[in-house]
Amino acid sequence: MIDFDLLQLLLLPLLAGIGIALVAGPLGAFVVWRRMAYFGDTLAHSALLGVALGVIADWNLTVSMMLAGVFISLALWQLQNRSPLASDTLLGILSHSALALGLVCVSLLSAKRINLFGYLFGDLLTVGYADIAVIYLAGAACLAVLAYCWRPLVMAAIDEDLARVEGYSVEKLRLLLMVLMATVVAISMKLVGVLLITALLIIPAAAARRLTHSPEAMAIVASMVGVLSVIGGIFSSVLFDIPAGPAVVLTAAFVFMASLIKK
Amino acid sequence: MSLLSLQEVNLSFNQRTVLSAIDFSIGEAEICTIIGPNGAGKSTLVKIMIGLLQPDSGQVKRQADLRIGYVPQKLHLDRGMPLNVKRFLALTGASKQEVQATFQQFDIKHLATEQIHGLSGGELQRVLLARAVLRKPQLLVLDEPLQGVDVIGQAKLYRLIASLREQLNCAIIMVSHDLHLVMAQTDSVLCLNQHVCCHGEPESVSRHPEYLRLFGGAVAEDLAVYTHHHDHQHDLHGNILNADHSACSHD
Numbered sequence: 001m002i003d004f005d006l007l008q009l010l011l012l013p014l015l016a017g018i019g020i021a022l023v024a025g026p027l028g029a030f031v032v033w034r035r036m037a038y039f040g041d042t043l044a045h046s047a048l049l050g051v052a053l054g055v056i057a058d059w060n061l062t063v064s065m066m067l068a069g070v071f072i073s074l075a076l077w078q079l080q081n082r083s084p085l086a087s088d089t090l091l092g093i094l095s096h097s098a099l100a101l102g103l104v105c106v107s108l109l110s111a112k113r114i115n116l117f118g119y120l121f122g123d124l125l126t127v128g129y130a131d132i133a134v135i136y137l138a139g140a141a142c143l144a145v146l147a148y149c150w151r152p153l154v155m156a157a158i159d160e161d162l163a164r165v166e167g168y169s170v171e172k173l174r175l176l177l178m179v180l181m182a183t184v185v186a187i188s189m190k191l192v193g194v195l196l197i198t199a200l201l202i203i204p205a206a207a208a209r210r211l212t213h214s215p216e217a218m219a220i221v222a223s224m225v226g227v228l229s230v231i232g233g234i235f236s237s238v239l240f241d242i243p244a245g246p247a248v249v250l251t252a253a254f255v256f257m258a259s260l261i262k263k
Numbered sequence: 264m265s266l267l268s269l270q271e272v273n274l275s276f277n278q279r280t281v282l283s284a285i286d287f288s289i290g291e292a293e294i295c296t297i298i299g300p301n302g303a304g305k306s307t308l309v310k311i312m313i314g315l316l317q318p319d320s321g322q323v324k325r326q327a328d329l330r331i332g333y334v335p336q337k338l339h340l341d342r343g344m345p346l347n348v349k350r351f352l353a354l355t356g357a358s359k360q361e362v363q364a365t366f367q368q369f370d371i372k373h374l375a376t377e378q379i380h381g382l383s384g385g386e387l388q389r390v391l392l393a394r395a396v397l398r399k400p401q402l403l404v405l406d407e408p409l410q411g412v413d414v415i416g417q418a419k420l421y422r423l424i425a426s427l428r429e430q431l432n433c434a435i436i437m438v439s440h441d442l443h444l445v446m447a448q449t450d451s452v453l454c455l456n457q458h459v460c461c462h463g464e465p466e467s468v469s470r471h472p473e474y475l476r477l478f479g480g481a482v483a484e485d486l487a488v489y490t491h492h493h494d495h496q497h498d499l500h501g502n503i504l505n506a507d508h509s510a511c512s513h514d
Binding site for chain 1: 310313314315331333335338339340341343344345346347350351354355356376378398404
């Protein structure tokens with residue numbers, strides 16, 4: 001017994017979620033390899049600031065989220081070169097400053113113009129055709145860049161010194177990865193929201209780690225785990241009447257736990 | 264024409280001098296061993312040579328498009344990345360045949376499908392060396408390739424490294440933790456303790472009956488001693504105590 005109305009209602013959210021999961025898989029693998037989880041959180045926090053500024057300036061919100069992420073990436077890059085403080089301390093400063101500034105900006109806007117709750121926890125069921133187009137265009141561009149720069153990116157993730165001696169421009173690769181992450185975070189806001197975006201990058205990749213024996217396989221399996229989590233999460237959100245974003249993340253967490261069973 | 268040369272290179276970290284007034288050069292197919300006590304700046308010097316660190320002052324000249332094969336002390340591979348030996352070598356862009364040939368040469372065929380994380384120290388060193396060689400370097404740079412390898416193993420590895428010069432016609436710079444025992448084929452030895460203490464040629468171990476007695480003839484062919492008496496001494500901070508700076512004397 002299939003409810004076609006329900007399927008139609010879920011089609012766009014499913015398409016959006018699958019598109020995001022496909023690109024979040026390989027990118028998430030790099031986040032795991034390079035220990036950039038905290039950086040992912042920082043990007044998510046800065047994305048909220050991007051939304052607020054985007055509403056004020058009346059810009060496209062996805063673009064303004066991306067710009068905020070790129071700005072934070074550059075700020076971190078500069079601070080890392082100048083400050084004796086450890087990266088996670090710098091990230092803690094940037095991350096929470098961006099979040100605080102974002103919350104202040106949101107509060108200055110009238111409550112009608114911005115649905116804070118939607119941005120914090122995701123608002124998957126309001127996905128429209130334009131969102132799908134943005135997700136698939138940006139996602140395909142990210143995947144193309146990842147595929148084109150795969151070997152240099154993997155080498156830099158293995159050992160930056162070794163990659164540098166072999167002639168790869170390690171600084172540029174690091175910046176490239178940050179920009180790709182900012183893009184994926186921006187297109188993922190609708191799916192899971194600020195608070196859970198990093199989970200979408202990390203959990204599928206972490207689940208894939210125990211199931212694979214090469215970096216390429218890990219990236220592909222991470223995508224598959226992500227797609228599975230999106231499908232499982234969205235259907236269970238309808239079945240149990242729970243929010244979609246957290247349901248997707250929980251499904252991914254279940255897959256991760258299942259991966260632990262393998263010896 | 265030298266592949267690489269350093270002139271008056273100085274470097275300090277937080278006002279502590281790490282290297283001072285280093286002059287160095289290496290030509291095609293030359294082998295140079297860098298020795299010195301812990302904290303002498305050996306690894307730092309090597310990193311300056313290959314461009315991983317910039318000196319505070321002085322000049323570093325590398326031949327244009329110099330292909331360097333680098334064997335670091337250790338690999339910073341995160342445990343989150345699954346990676347086996349075969350894939351690691353293939354990431355150089357070398358063909359399957361070349362990778363297979365390297366497996367034979369470095370005696371690592373049995374490790375092909377092993378994960379990098381599971382290798383022992385000695386195995387990892389051989390894999391790193393194989394990977395450096397796959398790039399067909401003009402200059403091979405080895406940072407303490409013999410850590411934790413016994414003397415017999417050292418002799419074998421030295422023979423392998425020396426054969427690479429014949430095979431690739433490459434120059435080799437090697438950092439050694441041993442102050443007196445170096446590779447027989449070494450053309451020159453640079454003794455470093457923040458400055459260049461001395462720079463000279465080694466003598467064959469086989470002429471030293473004591474080493475012969477210790478290690479036997481087979482090993483002695485691959486090792487050499489570097490006998491050196493410094494014209495100055497260092498205090499605990501590495502400062503020179505009695506610097507009248509004539510050259511070191513050699514036996």
